[in-house]
Amino acid sequence: MKTWPIVLTLVLVAGCGGTPTQKPAGKAEIQLWQQKFTDQEDAWYKKAVSAFNASQDKVVLKHTIVPADAWEQKMKAAQAAGKAPDIYTLNYNKVPGFARTGQIQPLDKLIAADRWAGLQKEVLGSVEYKGAKYAYPMLVEPSAVLFYRKDLFAKAGLDPNRPPATWDELVQYGKRLTTKDVSGLVTAGVAVDMAWSTWGLQWNAAGHLPISDDWSAPQAADPQYKQLLQAYQTLYKEGIMPKQPLAPYADANPMGQGKAAMMVCGSWAAGVLLSDYPKMVADIAAAPLPSFDGDATKPTATLGGWTLVVDAKSKSPQPAADFVSWLLAGDTTLLVDFFKTTRFSKYSPRDVVAQAVKNDPAAAENVWAKTIEDKIVAYAKPEPTYDFAISLAFGKAIEKALQGKDIDTALSEADAEIKSVIAKNNLAGQGS
Structure with a gap:
């Protein structure tokens, strides 16, 4: 990289506010x-x-x-x-x-x-x-990667080289991996995190997002979404995922700290594991998040950044x-x-x-x-660009399912909320 050695009086501000930069004369x-x-x-x-x-x-x-x-x-x-x-x-x-x-x-x-x-x-x-x-x-990073402990797979009688390919298998593996001290699966557990971390799974479950492409109509009530909410409801009910989230979804520490046998997190988790938990790296593998029908070419993540x-x-x-x-x-x-x-x-x-x-x-x-x-x-699909209130409405539906609410009702309520957001924000026709 070419730079020119000129002298500047420069103070870089690190944090909210801070010391102002002293502006060199004439600049x-x-x-x-x-x-x-x-x-x-x-x-x-x-x-x-x-x-x-x-x-x-x-x-x-x-x-x-x-x-x-x-x-x-x-x-x-x-x-x-x-x-x-x-x-x-x-x-x-x-x-x-x-x-x-x-x-x-x-x-x-x-x-x-x-x-x-x-x-x-x-x-x-x-x-x-x-x-x-x-x-x-500047960059892209997939929102959902399945990191898992190869050593715990072997201990539970699972093949460390064969991660779960479907959500039914994910649940089965999770049951065998869950112990008193280790959660079978750590993933998003509150509405705001599930709102965006499941975008890829929303595509995977229904082949579309919970709003039409032109943003004119809600699509959350599609029966295909029931399998997504059912999966989370089962993980929670069976105690495979912790009742209280161990950390926000974007936090990779539960895996590094030995609290998770499987963890769903974005690709950025790799940087944390490599930097902060180098002794764990040899025992950790990465795989795509399972597809509902086992087709590994269907998206389970979106690309953000x-x-x-x-x-x-x-x-x-x-x-x-x-x-x-x-x-x-x-x-x-x-x-x-x-x-x-x-x-x-x-x-x-x-x-x-x-x-x-x-x-x-x-x-x-x-x-x-x-x-x-x-x-x-x-x-992976590009992350959606509509108002986050749309995503949050669907995240609330998953959270309601976790808490035991009827899945059809939760999806119907999300559909109604998305319809309201469309109207209040004049979104109809704004999509591509």
């Missing part, structure tokens, strides 16, 4: 807000900002890391005061909605056409709205977009370093970066990466 200031990720990822962002600032003689980038639980409140306050950051991280699910409501601006005219080449078509579809591109993709966007009211949209292009569409060196930093637990949607990652010798340290890429990423 325009732009701001980047980054939602807090792992300490390793946060350190990478700081290094990237420092490298960018060292390469510039007309602009300086101020970097702020915002805790996830403070993000919405801080962003809304900044927008209300006219002080929103020029650039910020945004997950795919929110891009079309932010574009529709005018919160972010299209990047097509700000980032050269050749900088969009080599991006996966499906991922580009996730950042487009009415034919324009509103975000630049993060992008960078430029605020609609940015007073410096071109310098802001130039940073996005510099970081995500230019030299691959920094991005390969990012994937190395995350222990290759995430995947690049940009061909040249993906190839560079595969060529890095260190990639072999993630022993699950190839399985996840070949058997999960290859069949």
Whole structure:
């Protein structure tokens, strides 16, 4: 990566608020807000900002890391005061909605056409709205991977090389693996987590999501969804999954701490296990989440991840977009370093970066990466882009099933709630 050795007075802000960047004389200031990720990822962002600032003689980038639980409140306050950051991280699910409501601006005219080449078509579809591109993709990560303990499989008389292929088998395995001290399966257990972690399973169960493609009608009452709610109801009733979640769904620690024989989590769990529980790695395998009918080519996960966007009211949209292009569409060196930093637990949607990652010798340290890429990423669907209230309505239905409610009733109530959300938010016809 080419940088220019110029002297800057720069203070990087790590945390909500913090010490302001001292702006060098004659330099325009732009701001980047980054939602807090792992300490390793946060350190990478700081290094990237420092490298960018060292390469510039007309602009300086101020970097702020915002805790996830403070993000919405801080962003809304900044927008209300006219002080929103020029650039910020945004997950795919929110891009079309932010574009529709005018919160972010299209990047097509700000980032050269050749900088969009080599991006996966499906991922580009996730950042487009009415034919324009509103975000630049950084990474994708499948939402659901089945991690399991090979040693506990063997102890229970199960073949460590044959993970469950159907949900009936998952339940059977879970019963045999559950002990007083170890849960047979740890997965999402509350509505807000089940709302998004089951998107792939919603596709798997019914071949569609609980709202029509054009967002005009609810589809949650489809009888095909009964098998999904029944599976969770059985896991809970039989004590295979813990009565109280051991951690939020995105947390990989229960597996590392020896509290789970099987765990459903996103691909990011691999990075946590490799970094924090290296002694456990040899005993852990990864597999696709089972399909309801055993067809391994049907999706059981969705591809989520993060992008960078430029605020609609940015007073410096071109310098802001130039940073996005510099970081995500230019030299691959920094991005390969990012994937190395995350222990290759995430995947690049940009061909040249993906190839560079595969060529890095260190990639072999993630022993699950190839399985996840070949058997999960290859069949995953992009995460839906409709209002999260739709997803939450379905998550509530699964939670009601866990608590013993009649499944038909739970689905009917979700259908009615989704219909109400469509009406209140004028969603009909907004989908693709």
